[in-house]
Amino acid sequence: xxxxxxxxxxxxxxxxxxxxxxxxxxxxxxxxxxxxxxxxxxxxxxxxxxxxxxxxxxxxxxxxxxxxxxxxxxxxxxxxxxxxxxxxxxxxxxxxxxxxxxxxxxxxxxxxxxxxxxxxxxxxxxxxxxxxxxxxxxxxxxxxxxxxxxxxxxxxxxxxxxxxxxxxxxxxxxxxxxxxxxxxxxxxxxxx
Numbered sequence: 791x792x793x794x795x796x797x798x799x800x801x802x803x804x805x806x807x808x809x810x811x812x813x814x815x816x817x818x819x820x821x822x823x824x825x826x827x828x829x830x831x832x833x834x835x836x837x838x839x840x841x842x843x844x845x846x847x848x849x850x851x852x853x854x855x856x857x858x859x860x861x862x863x864x865x866x867x868x869x870x871x872x873x874x875x876x877x878x879x880x881x882x883x884x885x886x887x888x889x890x891x892x893x894x895x896x897x898x899x900x901x902x903x904x905x906x907x908x909x910x911x912x913x914x915x916x917x918x919x920x921x922x923x924x925x926x927x928x929x930x931x932x933x934x935x936x937x938x939x940x941x942x943x944x945x946x947x948x949x950x951x952x953x954x955x956x957x958x959x960x961x962x963x964x965x966x967x968x969x970x971x972x973x974x975x976x977x978x979x980x981x982x
Contacts, residue, residue: 793825808845826863838875844896858889858908865894868902868920875908895930897947904939915947931971931978944971944978952978 793807799817801807808827813819815833823837826845836854837843844863849855851869858875861867875889890909894900898912901920912918913930923937933943933951944952946969954962954973961981963970970981 820857832869850902856889859892859894859906861894862896862898864897866899867894868900868904870903871900872903872905873908874906877908898928899949915945915949917945917949929977931980944973946980 791810793809793811793813795801795813796815798815799813801819802821804822805819807813807825808829810827811825811829813831817831817835819837820839822840825843826847828846829843830848832849832851834852835849838855838857840857841855841859843861844865846864847861849867853867853871854873856873856875859873873892876885877890879885892906892908892910894912895914897915900906900918901922903921904918905923907925910924911927912924913928913932915931916928917933918924918939919933919935922935922939924934924939928934931944931946932941933945934940935942941956944954944956946952946967950967952964952969953966954964954971957976959973959975961970961972972979972981
């Protein structure tokens with residue numbers, strides 16, 4: 791199935807857009823961007839030069855995914871999320887060779903109006919609450935919120951809250967979901 795690209799959108803040269811993907815109104819996809827299959831790009835979205843977006847991602851309206859940001863498969867980006875690519879920007883200093891890499895791992899979700907400071911990794915199936923300011927890398931399966939964002943809960947693949955301690959090592963079975971997981975040095979891993 792061919793990708794759908796709305797006539798109001800601009801797609802630069804050497805862009806790859808996978809089958810089943812949709813690019814809606816007033817978007818700009820910059821050169822050498824690679825967009826996977828079945829991706830939905832909402833209105834007024836900018837995709838920077840060379841950006842990679844994995845299969846099944848959803849990017850809501852009014853988001854700029856700048857050069858240096860990479861989205862793995864099945865990532866959700868809420869409306870008006872802000873990404874950065876330079877830690878200390880100055881208008882009078884050209885820093886195009888200093889863009890820091892930011893990776894949003896498979897299945898992660900970022901809520902509306904969150905700000906993601908560059909040079910970090912947002913772990914698999916983690917979730918960033920709306921309006922959070924993320925300044926440090928996030929562990930897989932963590933729910934973070936606030937400014938600066940802090941881990942407030944563990945979650946499962948479906949974003950269900952797990953009833954297990956935040957910072958205690960061991961094997962746990964969630965009473966609500968019956969899922970068994972291991973926490974080791976602040977990282978959560980499902981055993982089933």
